[in-house]
Amino acid sequence: MTSPPPAGAPVPARRVVALLARPRRRELLRIAVVLPVKLLATIAVPLLVGRMLDRGIPALVERRWSEVALLAGLLLTAAVAELALTYRVLYQVSALGQEMLFELRCRVASAALGQSSTFRDRHHSGEAFSRAGADVQTVGRLFDAGPDGLVTRLLTVVVIGAVLPFVDGWLACLTVSALAPVAVLLGWVRRRGGRAHRDAQRATADLTTGLLEATRVVRVLQAFGAQERAAAALGRSSRRYRHAHQRALLLAGLFPPAVRLAGNTAVAAVLVVGAYRIAHGHASVGEVTAFLLFLRRLVDPLQDLASVLETCQAAVAALERLGDLVGREPDGVPRPAGPDRRRAAAPGGVELRDIWFSYAGRSRPALRGVSFRIAEGETVALVGATGAGKSTIAKLLTRAYHPARGTVLLGGVDLGRVPEDELRRAVVPVLQETFVFTATVEENVALARPGASDEEVVRACRLVGADRFIARLPDGYQTRIGRSGYRLSAGQEQLIALARVCLAEPVLVVLDEATAALDAGGERTVQDALRKLLAGRTALLIAHRFTALRLADRVVVVDDGKVVEQGSVAALSAAGGDFARQSRAWRAVLAGDLPPRPGPSGP
Numbered sequence: 283m284t285s286p287p288p289a290g291a292p293v294p295a296r297r298v299v300a301l302l303a304r305p306r307r308r309e310l311l312r313i314a315v316v317l318p319v320k321l322l323a324t325i326a327v328p329l330l331v332g333r334m335l336d337r338g339i340p341a342l343v344e345r346r347w348s349e350v351a352l353l354a355g356l357l358l359t360a361a362v363a364e365l366a367l368t369y370r371v372l373y374q375v376s377a378l379g380q381e382m383l384f385e386l387r388c389r390v391a392s393a394a395l396g397q398s399s400t401f402r403d404r405h406h407s408g409e410a411f412s413r414a415g416a417d418v419q420t421v422g423r424l425f426d427a428g429p430d431g432l433v434t435r436l437l438t439v440v441v442i443g444a445v446l447p448f449v450d451g452w453l454a455c456l457t458v459s460a461l462a463p464v465a466v467l468l469g470w471v472r473r474r475g476g477r478a479h480r481d482a483q484r485a486t487a488d489l490t491t492g493l494l495e496a497t498r499v500v501r502v503l504q505a506f507g508a509q510e511r512a513a514a515a516l517g518r519s520s521r522r523y524r525h526a527h528q529r530a531l532l533l534a535g536l537f538p539p540a541v542r543l544a545g546n547t548a549v550a551a552v553l554v555v556g557a558y559r560i561a562h563g564h565a566s567v568g569e570v571t572a573f574l575l576f577l578r579r580l581v582d583p584l585q586d587l588a589s590v591l592e593t594c595q596a597a598v599a600a601l602e603r604l605g606d607l608v609g610r611e612p613d614g615v616p617r618p619a620g621p622d623r624r625r626a627a628a629p630g631g632v633e634l635r636d637i638w639f640s641y642a643g644r645s646r647p648a649l650r651g652v653s654f655r656i657a658e659g660e661t662v663a664l665v666g667a668t669g670a671g672k673s674t675i676a677k678l679l680t681r682a683y684h685p686a687r688g689t690v691l692l693g694g695v696d697l698g699r700v701p702e703d704e705l706r707r708a709v710v711p712v713l714q715e716t717f718v719f720t721a722t723v724e725e726n727v728a729l730a731r732p733g734a735s736d737e738e739v740v741r742a743c744r745l746v747g748a749d750r751f752i753a754r755l756p757d758g759y760q761t762r763i764g765r766s767g768y769r770l771s772a773g774q775e776q777l778i779a780l781a782r783v784c785l786a787e788p789v790l791v792v793l794d795e796a797t798a799a800l801d802a803g804g805e806r807t808v809q810d811a812l813r814k815l816l817a818g819r820t821a822l823l824i825a826h827r828f829t830a831l832r833l834a835d836r837v838v839v840v841d842d843g844k845v846v847e848q849g850s851v852a853a854l855s856a857a858g859g860d861f862a863r864q865s866r867a868w869r870a871v872l873a874g875d876l877p878p879r880p881g882p883s884g885p
């Protein structure tokens with residue numbers, strides 16, 4: 283078994299194919315049994331035609347009926363067998379192809395939805411969309427090519443190539459010299475075409491990423507009049523795609539006329555030299571005819587090989603890109619050995635012990651020896667300047683990343699050892715950006731606990747005070763909200779997000795204080811909801827505003843990746859340290875006591 287490639291290293295296409303083929307060994311074996319029989323029938327037909335000419339016709343003239351019947355029977359059997367086996371292989375390969383494609387689609391979809399934070403840091407989400415859509419379709423084209431795909435064609439060329447010298451050595455030499463330049467051309471097309479396909483797929487991903495980003499920030503682009511610059515950047519990706527794709531098509535287009543030319547030359551040479559050899563008694567009419575039939579069966583698949591090769595190269599490039607999604611071990615949870623491998627998260631508070639963490643590609647650690655505790659039922663507010671490391675701590679608590687050193691303990695259990703589904707139930711993050719989906723209010727809340735009863739959903743909404751605005755919606759809990767439904771205000775969306783947390787009943791809530799974008803009324807409503815939600819719950823609250831501290835039992839202050847102070851609001855205010863300075867600044871903002879605006883600078 284091969285070990286999984288390290289993060290960042292390309293995943294070879296064959297690894298993805300092996301991943302898809304492994305559970306289908308039996309089907310592959312069946313094809314491997316039928317394919318050689320089909321190839322035997324392919325060889326038998328021209329040989330029997332030659333035999334018919336050399337032996338059958340004289341036997342017919344001399345009325346040796348049994349010999350005629352035997353040859354005719356054999357020829358008919360071979361021709362029917364070839365036809366039937368071609369259909370059989372077509373059926374088996376296309377069924378297998380469609381099954382593998384179905385699994386690929388499922389794997390890509392679940393991998394795209396389950397991307398790790400490390401993956402998201404490496405790639406834009408648009409890339410995942412591009413992979414899930416365009417790349418899977420490109421691989422599909424390969425499977426659609428069916429049994430006349432690359433393998434069957436290559437096998438036919440190889441087998442007929444091996445048979446030809448036995449039919450007539452001289453004619454075989456002649457054929458090889460006529461077709462040799464084609465083999466050289468094929469190698470060249472393969473190398474250049476592969477590069478062109480990879481470029482085209484990279485350009486497609488850039489285009490999708492650019493488009494998604496542009497649609498997300500379209501208002502900002504319009505506000506700064508930057509649409510044209512964004513459109514120009516998209517145009518550049520489009521042009522790169524066009525060039526790369528055109529290059530691949532032109533390369534593939536070179537091949538069929540070259541094969542046709544070489545094939546016709548070979549046929550002409552075989553006819554002339556064959557006639558000479560028949561005339562001088564070195565070969566029979568049947569042998570030369572069989573040779574010509576073989577030549578046709580060699581040149582036909584060779585001619586199509588370029589377009590199949592083009593499809594195949596595009597599919598290989600697509601599989602390599604998909605491999606980054608589906609061909610890796612998830613780079614999330616480390617797998618500790620030993621009996622303590624899976625432990626359920628338990629209530630009992632949280633502890634961070636000497637946590638060190640660096641983001642990939644950053645030399646300076648974002649966290650440097652962070653240690654603090656949150657007792658069971660306690661709400662701790664995390665305070666610090668921008669870039670101090672607050673969100674990073676929150677991400678480690680939700681296991682979006684893993685500490686390079688140190689341990690996060692949840693109820694005394696190492697967070698790294700908690701099974702994924704258990705963790706998602708135990709720790710629930712509430713992000714600054716709330717998400718409601720186009721679905722009913724009830725479905726949006728029940729997302730936190732599929733199978734929750736209507737009463738439980740209503741109770742959760744009532745607890746956070748969302749029931750009042752829900753009652754005023756056109757269809758109450760059955761109102762469709764979200765982008766294509768009834769549009770909620772930012773505060774109402776946050777109440778829905780908090781009702782979800784309430785329904786989930788997690789062991790730990792990790793909350794990025796989310797009132798910054800709200801007006802005073804909205805802020806009060808959400809803070810009331812938060813107070814009810816956090817009562818008696820273990821929670822970490824990233825505080826961006828002084829008002830959020832009212833929700834906390836204790837404050838932990840971080841600066842430049844380190845904990846610099848911790849204690850109650852009163853104790854820290856009296857200590858006159860970092861917290862006191864920050865809270866003075868916050869109070870000044872609240873009181874409208876801002877530093878004076880600098881005057882206009884003179885010329």
Ligand SMILES: Nc1ncnc2c1ncn2[C@@H]1O[C@H](COP(=O)(O)OP(=O)(O)OP(=O)(O)O)[C@@H](O)[C@H]1O
Binds near residue numbers: 670675
């Ligand atoms: N995905 C990332 N990749 C690389 N560096 C990151 C990433 N996210 C954060 N950082 C860096 O880590 C450091 C801590 O960032 P973090 O987001 O934890 O700060 P914060 O205290 O939450 O700031 P803010 O209050 O502005 O949200 C910063 O220097 C930031 O540039």
